[in-house]
Amino acid sequence: xxxxxxxxxxxxxxxxxxxxxxxxxxxxxxxxxxxxxxxxxxxxxxxxxxxxxxxxxxxxxxxxxxxxxxxxxxxxxxxxxxxxxxxxxxxxxxxxxxxxxxxxxxxxxxxxxxxxxxxxxxxxxxxxxxxxxxxxxxxxxxxxxxxxxxxxxxxxxxxxxxxxxxxxxxxxxxxxxxxxxxxxxxxxxxxxxxxxxxxxxxxxxxxxxxxxxxxxxxxxxxxxxxxxxxxxxxxxxxxxxxxxxxxxxxxxxxxxxxxxxxxxxxxxxxxxxxxxxxxxxxxxxxxxxxxxxxxxxxxxxxxxxxxxxxxxxxxxxxxxxxxxxxxxxxxxxxxxxxxxxxxxxxxxxxxxxxxxxxxxxxxxxxxxxxxxxxxxxxxxxxxxxxxxxxxxxxxxxxxxxxxxxxxxxxxxxxxxxxxxxxxxxx
Numbered sequence: 001x002x003x004x005x006x007x008x009x010x011x012x013x014x015x016x017x018x019x020x021x022x023x024x025x026x027x028x029x030x031x032x033x034x035x036x037x038x039x040x041x042x043x044x045x046x047x048x049x050x051x052x053x054x055x056x057x058x059x060x061x062x063x064x065x066x067x068x069x070x071x072x073x074x075x076x077x078x079x080x081x082x083x084x085x086x087x088x089x090x091x092x093x094x095x096x097x098x099x100x101x102x103x104x105x106x107x108x109x110x111x112x113x114x115x116x117x118x119x120x121x122x123x124x125x126x127x128x129x130x131x132x133x134x135x136x137x138x139x140x141x142x143x144x145x146x147x148x149x150x151x152x153x154x155x156x157x158x159x160x161x162x163x164x165x166x167x168x169x170x171x172x173x174x175x176x177x178x179x180x181x182x183x184x185x186x187x188x189x190x191x192x193x194x195x196x197x198x199x200x201x202x203x204x205x206x207x208x209x210x211x212x213x214x215x216x217x218x219x220x221x222x223x224x225x226x227x228x229x230x231x232x233x234x235x236x237x238x239x240x241x242x243x244x245x246x247x248x249x250x251x252x253x254x255x256x257x258x259x260x261x262x263x264x265x266x267x268x269x270x271x272x273x274x275x276x277x278x279x280x281x282x283x284x285x286x287x288x289x290x291x292x293x294x295x296x297x298x299x300x301x302x303x304x305x306x307x308x309x310x311x312x313x314x315x316x317x318x319x320x321x322x323x324x325x326x327x328x329x330x331x332x333x334x335x336x337x338x339x340x341x342x343x344x345x346x347x348x349x350x351x352x353x354x355x356x357x358x359x360x361x362x363x364x365x366x367x368x369x370x371x372x373x374x375x376x377x378x379x380x381x382x383x384x385x386x387x388x389x390x391x392x393x394x395x396x397x398x399x400x401x402x403x404x405x406x407x408x409x410x411x412x413x414x415x416x417x418x419x420x421x422x423x424x425x426x
Contacts, residue, residue: 081387084258084336089244091321091338092153092301097277098416099142099298101130115140116184119281124159124294127240128326131159131296134281139171139187141278142298148174148274151304154245155334159294160204162239168206168283170293172243173199177276187280192217196272198252198264200243204233214256218267232256242334247274248304258333299416305338308345311354315425317342318406322380322421329375331383339380342423343388350391356380357422358399361415366401373399380421396426 104110104121110132117138121130134140158170169189175197177183182195193199198218205212212233215225233241233256244255252267253260268274277300281293301320311317321338324331331339346352358373358380377397385392408414 081333081336084333087258087336089246089255089337090305090341093303093305095301095413095416097300098412112144113142131294133292133294135292137282139184139280141183145277149302150249152247152302155299156243157297158241158243160239161292163291164283170202171280173278174274175276176272176274183276183278187278189280189282192223196269197274198267214261220269226261307341311345311425317423318420320420324376329379331379343390346390353394353426355424355426356397359420360402361418362402362409370401373401
């Protein structure tokens with residue numbers, strides 16, 4: 001009966017009204033379908049965003065892409081950023097390593113890495129991109145890490161499968177290695193390192209019997225452990241985390257998601273030249289339970305940002321620390337440190353006005369990227385006003401898409417450098 005009624009009404013309408021009628025009907029039906037799909041995905045992947053499309057820039061940074069550019073996201077940027085209100089991590093100025101395993105075949109060990117055991121590149125149904133699945137005990141490291149300066153940052157997304165049990169340990173080490181032996185020795189969990197640098201051991205909570213904890217070891221300080229990181233890294237529930245490490249000469253700060261766990265003023269020897277990034281994996285019952293640790297979205301950046309000097313004196317500041325969901329203007333919570341940094345400069349002098357300009361890499365359609373870059377600039381303006389108290393009238397926005405690269409678009413590192421937000425004094 002409903003179908004007959006709709007047809008009779010439609011026939012009685014003019015051509016223009018008829019088109020409007022069916023457009024509204026189609027939109028309502030599509031919205032109901034979208035709502036149903038969203039609910040289904042949310043139930044299947046609690047707390048995670050929906051899978052997305054390829055087409056605009058290639059930034060993922062460990063967060064699932066949105067379904068398309070027009071759909072709204074589950075959480076507002078303000079809610080996400082507030083959860084990271086004490087996250088003062090500011091990435092280095094220039095990205096020198098961006099490892100997302102894009103050039104490695106599924107099921108194979110990464111071509112430019114080394115190990116004595118085995119791991120494989122995989123895709124996951126809950127996260128975008130490619131991941132290194134470590135399904136057995138071992139040490140794994142990229143062979144292309146250069147000598148790192150006194151100031152650098154590391155960001156890496158880590159996951160533990162829900163079947164990781166007992167005292168499963170994931171190790172991340174930044175060391176001044178003289179040989180492959182130093183790298184393999186430093187990667188093993190639960191032992192002190194004998195090479196200058198720092199090693200972090202993450203043990204996610206597993207079930208009700210094994211408390212999550214984090215330990216560290218350096219040749220300068222020895223070793224120590226921080227218990228109870230259950231709310232941050234919990235294999236059955238919160239099995240995804242972003243680890244951020246910030247070295248400034250001897251000082252090392254370590255963050256897990258939005259929480260600073262370590263701030264060691266004398267962690268690394270003054271003359272140590274860090275030249276190796278090493279990962280280790282250990283867990284009982286890998287084969288029995290099908291457990292695994294996963295690595296993805298590894299980023300090394302060098303240089304200490306000097307926001308105030310560059311904006312005030314040079315008239316422009318460029319940051320790679322404001323991150324977005326894939327193909328989206330949704331600001332990631334890990335951006336709080338960079339946002340707070342620029343907000344502090346703007347608060348120091350209320351007379352300063354700035355133009356925020358968004359940029360993308362060269363992947364995808366030019367017009368889509370142009371639109372995306374403009375919306376990202378608008379999103380930064382909105383959150384600076386809403387969460388950081390900056391008068392919106394002091395800010396104008398623009399976007400350049402992929403038209404003004406500062407690096408090549410043929411490497412993952414070059415593309416990562418081109419995805420940026422600029423603040424220009426006006």
